Amino acid sequence: MKMEPGKASLVNTHKILMKGLETIMNPRKFALLFATLTMMLILYACGGGEQKTGETGEQKAPETTGPVTQIDPATAATVTGKISYEGEKPKPIQIRMDAEAACAALHKEPVYAQQVVVNGNNALQYVFVYVKEGLGDKNFEISKEPVVLDQKGCMYHPHVFGVQAGQPLKVLNSDPTTHNIHPVPANNREWNKSMSPGVTPLEQTFPREEIMIPVKCNVHPWMKSYIGVVKHPFFAVSKEDGTFEIKGLPPGEYTIEAWHEKLGTSTQKVTVGPKETKSVDFTFKAAAVIS
Amino acid sequence: MFKQRELNSSERGATWLHRFALVATFSTFVLIIAGALVTGNEAGLAVPDWPLSYGSLMPPMVGGIRYEHGHRMVATFVGFLTMILAFWLWRGESRRSVRMLGFLALGVVIIQGILGGITVLFFLPTIISVSHACLAQAFFCLMVSLTLLTSPDWRQGVPKIEDRNNFSFRRLCVLTTGSIYLQLILGAALRHSKSGIVFHLVGAFAVTVLAMLVVTRVFKYYPNVSSLLRAAWVLSILLLAQLFLGTGSYLIRLATRQDVQPGLAMVTITTAHVAVGALVLATSLSLTFQSYRVLSQANRVRRFSTAPQKVAL
Structure with a gap:
């Protein structure tokens, strides 16, 4: 009896599948496959592993596409201001370091999260303020001086900071315990490095502008920091009293943005003349807290 | 003796x-x-x-x-x-x-x-x-x-019991186990991407309905088959626990979203939700295996309204 073409192809497919399965499941061939996979893993293990700290990051510094704009100190302007918080002050959140004895031993007093820090006079700390618009395509000299991020007391110091695209970032571990440092960028390459106690500082760069890059330690999940990467040197972070200062600006009209990790962003326009100092204040409202 | x-x-x-x-x-x-x-x-x-x-x-x-x-x-x-x-x-x-x-x-x-x-x-x-x-x-x-x-x-070997239902119990078990597995995929997607709660809730509803169908059919038709009855009891208890844990996981995630570090209660409840999910799947799978072991498909005679002859299946 002749089989229908559809049925025949179904039977053939079934046969092929069964044969394939039998081939894979053949103990000898499976052992060969397993050995190959194991070899590949071993080879990988020999070549991979922990990156030696102290090595420079693989990310290349950005190449300037035009002449570097020199800042004339005779005409350089300054933008200052204060960041305020409006509304009921959030209750400080205590960090539980009891899970890690080495961290807990480093603190005699309770440690609080730095996500919304409102000091006296409603001053809001840890707000990244930078020139968002107004500099056009001007290129500025990239500082060779590294910005230092320290892991101390199982906290990041500083909590929020800025760096120029291509400027070195030096990471220290001053703690008697192991950390991993893991920035989670959207426009730059992600990396995750382990840092044992007393290890040689790690140096990395972020070649592309990005507001902001969260930094985590997955060993101690309360450890968080934020890096603002900008092409120019015109940025600042609000201090304990909420004030900030951006110096050395060429005269012009600028859009200044203030960024906060939980309260979002706010922008204002400002025009500064030669040697002029202008004040730009920002106020963040309690209701704007981002989950 | x-x-x-x-x-x-x-x-x-x-x-x-x-x-x-x-x-x-x-x-x-x-x-x-x-x-x-x-x-x-x-x-x-x-x-x-x-x-x-x-x-x-x-x-x-x-x-x-x-x-x-x-x-x-x-x-x-x-x-x-x-x-x-x-x-x-x-x-x-x-x-x-x-x-x-x-x-x-x-x-x-x-x-x-x-x-x-x-x-x-x-x-x-x-x-x-x-x-x-x-x-x-x-x-x-x-x-x-x-x-x-x-x-x-x-x-x-065990004596086979004939399953006379139109939609056989064996097929129902396979469908339920498959649905639980799909629901676990939706749960994993929600856990790792922090999105898709609606799909997971719909999945939970579908799994609950199917599992209840399985359990009620065991209680109704096979109360004397100890292997099926035992698994059906375990499945219903685990499913109930899983529904509570799922609700608990959602609520505790919501309550702790401003926390700076994972809390013990959140970790315990979400981990239990994953673990009990695995047990629900395993129980449904073993029920499926048992159904193939102890039940047999009844030979049915299907009548076709347009054709007078009978076709034995």
Whole structure:
């Protein structure tokens, strides 16, 4: 009896599948496959592993596409201001370091999260303020001086900071315990490095502008920091009293943005003349807290 | 006086094989819990390198490293157990399908290990993390199947009971187990991408309806079949617990979203939700196996309204 073409192809497919399965499941061939996979893993293990700290990051510094704009100190302007918080002050959140004895031993007093820090006079700390618009395509000299991020007391110091695209970032571990440092960028390459106690500082760069890059330690999940990467040197972070200062600006009209990790962003326009100092204040409202 | 029959060496070997499969399955369940603890404690990248941890086999077990490296240690142990089980089955099991299942489990555990490594090296890409979570459940199913198939009870033949329902109980069990697996995929996607709660809720509803159909059918038609009845009771209790844990997981996530670090209550509830989810799947799977073992499809006569002749199926 002749089989229908559809049925025949179904039977053939079934046969092929069964044969394939039998081939894979053949103990000898499976052992060969397993050995190959194991070899590949071993080879990988020999070549991979922990990156030696102290090595420079693989990310290349950005190449300037035009002449570097020199800042004339005779005409350089300054933008200052204060960041305020409006509304009921959030209750400080205590960090539980009891899970890690080495961290807990480093603190005699309770440690609080730095996500919304409102000091006296409603001053809001840890707000990244930078020139968002107004500099056009001007290129500025990239500082060779590294910005230092320290892991101390199982906290990041500083909590929020800025760096120029291509400027070195030096990471220290001053703690008697192991950390991993893991920035989670959207426009730059992600990396995750382990840092044992007393290890040689790690140096990395972020070649592309990005507001902001969260930094985590997955060993101690309360450890968080934020890096603002900008092409120019015109940025600042609000201090304990909420004030900030951006110096050395060429005269012009600028859009200044203030960024906060939980309260979002706010922008204002400002025009500064030669040697002029202008004040730009920002106020963040309690209701704007981002989950 | 009743005299217990002495087991011959082959039967003794089979009993020990089953016991070993049971240990491997229990270890796999522990591995699922260990994996859930890694995600719950946000420790997936606490060890940046793979397959070594901090360039060694035993890194300092501090903070998140405890969870991530602990998970790797349990995984390695399960890998070894699976390897031994596969070779034991190859040498000592007469049924070809069971031998093949053993090798399939070994293949899956290797792929699972590699997927785990990829998640670390590529910084937890959602698709890989979800695949890793789903393959873990598939591997657990394989281990549960091997434990069932190697059990002394399973080797003994049982009289078949005819299933006269139009939509057979066996098909209903397969559908329920498949739905639970899909629901676990949706749960993993929600856990790793923090989105898709609506799909997970719809899945929970569908699984509840199907599981209740299974349970009620056992209570109604097979109350004397102890293997089915036992599994149906376990399934209904686990499902109830799972619904509570699911609601609890959602509420505690909502309540702790401003927290700076994972809390003990959140980690406990979400981990229990993952673990009980695995148990629900395993119970439904064993119910499916039992249904194929004890039930037979009734030969039905179907009438076609347009044709006068009868077609026997």
